Amino acid sequence: MSKAMIAAAALLLCCGVSHAEVNVDINGQRYSYTDNPRLAEVLKPHALQQNWYWSAAALYRTDTQRAEKLRQQLLALATELAQQSDDAQLRDSLALLQAQVNQWQLADRVNMRVDYDAATVVPALNPRFDTGSYRLVLQRRPNTVFVGGAVRREVSVPHLGASDVAAYTASIKMTPGADSEQLAIVQPDGRVIKAGISYFNRSNTEAMPGAQLLVLFTEPMLDQRFSTLNTLLQQLAVHRILP
Known part of the structure; x- marks a missing residue:
């Protein structure tokens, strides 16, 4: 050298x-x-x-891969629940959720x-x-909100100013097994809020422009796995990069 x-x-x-x-x-x-x-x-x-x-x-x-690991946990749990269910309609609902989540673009959101x-x-x-x-x-003020979860088809609908989330229920076609009494709101700043939408528990909570409204699954008292599924869905939506 x-x-x-x-x-x-x-x-x-x-x-x-x-x-x-x-x-x-x-x-x-x-x-x-x-x-x-x-x-x-x-x-x-x-x-x-x-x-x-x-x-x-x-x-x-x-x-990093935290969000992708959450997605795989959710998909695996949905598969397990479907395989062990005798309810064909519930199995279809879980399959629709899996197809929806598979299409999400994800990255690990920084708090x-x-x-x-x-x-x-x-x-x-x-x-x-x-x-x-x-x-x-970075984006300009959105004029829509996204509706997903236990629904027939994920949709974006016009944002309704000065209206609580119950006003969006007319646009939501829930699937069998869906919780019709509350929604989870994933605000665009990353906060997750539960909001009642039925007559007796309506909470007068607004969704910000660009929010995600998640229809959750009913949580049977004897099967806590649906509670876990709902938690994973909300956590995963925080990491979603919206179209």
């Missing part, structure tokens, strides 16, 4: 090679950072380009408030990114 090659190798060992530690896809545009940036730095190139609806902005990890204005003035809302790969989704 020549003296020049030895010197170059020593320099690399001493100083290291610069490489990107954080990669972020923002609405299809890719950015790389050699240091761990803060949220405001990552948002800055896009923050003022549109009137973003920050309540629906979401950050996802794309180099972080994404808001450029807040990040620039409140240090606690301007955290550093951990090393890894991310997808950042």
Whole structure:
């Protein structure tokens, strides 16, 4: 090995090679950072380009598999419940749920408030990114909500301002085994809320623009697996990247 090659190798060992530690896809545009940036730095190139609806902005990890593992747990449990059921209609309902969930685009959502204005003035809302790969989704205010879960077909319906979620029931075609007394609301900021929709438990809870309304399955007292199925469905929907 020549003296020049030895010197170059020593320099690399001493100083290291610069490489990107954080990669972020923002609405299809890719950015790389050699240091761990803060949220405001990552948002800055896009923050003022549109009137973003920050309540629906979401950050996802794309180099981890937590959401996919949740999906496989849900699918396996639905298969188990269907195989052990004597109710053909319930088996069909579970099959429809599986087909629906299989179509979802998923990534591991980061539990972080994404808001450029807040990040620039409140240090606690301007955290550093951990090393890894991310997808950042920014959008204008949606005008629909998504209805899924124990339904004949997943649909998007117009958002109803100043209306509780019971107002959406006319658009929902529930499948056998569905819980007709409550919905789970997955708000676009990642919060999950239960809301009553029947006459005696109506809760006057609103869905934000871009929310997901999940029809859950009835939970028999003697079979807690349906409660687990409902929990997995709600957890998984948090990690969904909506079309």
